[in-house]
Amino acid sequence: MSDPVALIIDDEQDLLSLLSITLRRMGVESHKAGNVAEAKSQLDRRSFDLCLTDLRLPDGSGMEIVKYIQDKYGDTPVAVITAFGDPKTAVEALKLGAFDYIAKPIEVDQLKAIIESSIRLSKASPSTPSSRTLLGDSEEMDKIRALINKVARNQAPVYIHGETGTGKELIARLIHEYGPRASNPFVAVNCGAIPRELMESEFFGHKKGSFTGAFSDKKGLFEAANGGTLFLDEIAELPQDLQVKLLRTIQEKSVRPVGEVTERAIDVRLISATHKDLQDMIERDQFREDLYYRVNVIPINAPSLRERPGDIPVLAEHFIKSISEKIGIKAPTMTKEALKILTSHRFSGNVRELENLLERILALHEGSVIDAEDIDLPQASRPSKGAGESASAVEMDGPIDEHLVRIEKKLIKDALKRSGGNITQAAELLGTSFRSLRYKIKKLEIE
Ligand SMILES: Nc1ncnc2c1ncn2[C@@H]1O[C@H](COP(=O)(O)OP(=O)(O)OP(=O)(O)O)[C@@H](O)[C@H]1O
Ligand SMILES: [Mg+2]
Structure with a gap:
């Protein structure tokens, strides 16, 4: 394979030499341009493996080059050289699509690191296959x-x-x-x-x-x-x-x-x-x-999963498959009714709550079908029952303080159930801190 080729753009001779020497030592050939216009015409003439540009150029800004490359040669990584103490411009360049920046005065180690990663970038295949996938049709x-x-x-x-x-x-x-x-x-x-x-x-x-x-x-x-x-x-x-x-x-x-x-x-x-x-x-x-x-x-x-309930079926199917595989059972199918309960549940713990729920269901499950009865959600979230029922479902049969304690206990238990016993997550569901939930669990003697 031939050596990678870089385009370096600057109007300062000293900097251009520093860049080209560093690049040459790393086996990268460099072409030079002194301003925006020259850079554009070089870019149109041949392809480059990377591009390094100063921001302040005689006929405009290096940002124009970043934009130009983004629009026309999106695969070419471009890094910008920013003035000392100018973080705003660096962030702006990144937002425009520059892959990195380096501040003046240039440190050779940093320059090398940028060159190395840009070479890696231009050599990388468009996407490395991953075992993970982000599911959802929304x-x-x-x-x-x-x-x-x-x-x-x-x-x-x-x-x-x-x-x-x-x-x-x-x-x-x-x-x-x-x-x-x-x-x-x-x-x-x-x-x-x-x-x-x-x-x-x-x-x-x-x-x-x-x-x-x-x-x-x-x-x-x-x-x-x-x-x-x-x-x-x-x-x-x-x-x-x-x-x-x-x-x-x-x-x-x-x-x-x-x-x-x-x-x-x-x-x-x-x-x-x-x-x-x-x-x-x-x-x-x-x-x-x-x-x-x-x-x-x-x-x-x-x-949140509430904003995209349409994603629930594909996620559920995926989790049922992977959990069944993990615990060594044949993946059961879900009835329409069961799926309906799932898609109308307000998963405050989002995808993780769905995953935990299915883990619980499958751990106890026998048979090839998951039916509505198998979906063990807190009563309040069943679509057939009204919201807010979980609190009032505790009968008022004593002084108000005791009643409130019972409600609190129930809410905490439900949250712990939903988080699969994880206190940090349960605290988040309840909108409280880990510490105060741990304290309450102890005080209310919740298992
Ligand atoms: N779109 C999705 N497709 C497939 N799996 C997903 C999806 N979203 C989340 N998951 C799975 O749900 C679980 C929780 O996701 P993850 O840990 O990334 O959430 P998180 O936002 O980091 O949560 P937390 O704020 O609690 O740390 C993981 O097992 C993850 O693989
Ligand atoms: Mg996380």
Whole structure:
């Protein structure tokens, strides 16, 4: 195979030399252009494996080149060179479809990382087959699948918002698996699950002896994900000081392990997710706006299952098949009535709730048919009964305090049942915190 060819666009000779020398050392041939017009005509003349452009050019902006490539040569990865301390333009370029950016003054390590990943990108087959699939016939799911395919090819940070169980992690994994980073690690981290005092060292690593208990050098999550994708789940749970450090890491594309003096360049694609309203948290000064701006370059909204009940049959069929296979039974079929109950249920725990429900049903199931009676949903959600019945269904047969306790108990039990015993999810269903639910469960002596 012949060497990859790059187009580099800049009006500064020094920078052009730096770029072409670095490229040559990496086995990439380069063609040069000094302005927008020249770049366009070169692009029309031949195909390039990658393109690096400065933003400020004598006859216009590098953004025009990004747009031009997006419109006409969508397969060519283009990275932009931004002025020092100009994060706004970098984000803008990513939104336009640039696959990455590098800030001046250019650090050779970072430049190399960008060149490497763009070469990988241009060599990658359009989509790597994955064992996972995002199911659903709804228009919303069609859009998300198209978006996954599109964003898999660049490096821009993706921000996935959606209720619990809507498939946020699945979407993140697919973006990774369909992209040029697929053969490198996908590291998922739940930001709410790391003890605060360990957070910095978990994310950025530490040097031996940098604090009590640091017995050896340890790589952080960023380094573990190097070349791949870091999935920051529940990003809203990051404490403020970590938010500052994360922002710095994104901007500098490097990490400094605790106790270490030097920075290490990293090449990681960030995908973050949360069910919380970050905009609202920003208003209340709980989440940094500048970080939000950085992580939310490409937003993806994972719709609730209630907004797309039409997806329930295909999801149910898929789960019945896969669960049956897992537990070694022949997959039963579902009657129309059973399916009707499912499609009219308000799954507040979304796809995960559906999956858990079917797991429960199949674990106890005998026979080749799942009928309406087999669908064990909280009474209130049966379509034949009115909503709100779960609360009033507890008879008022004592003082009001006791009555309320009974209602509370019932609601908690229902939520736990729906979450398959998972307290975190049950807390989300109930709109309360893990802690206070755990406390209530103890206090009310719920099993
Ligand atoms: N569209 C879909 N097609 C197939 N499976 C799906 C789909 N959406 C979700 N799932 C499955 O549902 C389960 C929950 O999805 P996932 O863990 O991605 O949700 P989540 O949004 O990350 O939830 P949480 O906020 O609770 O972490 C997983 O087993 C996932 O594979
Ligand atoms: Mg998740």
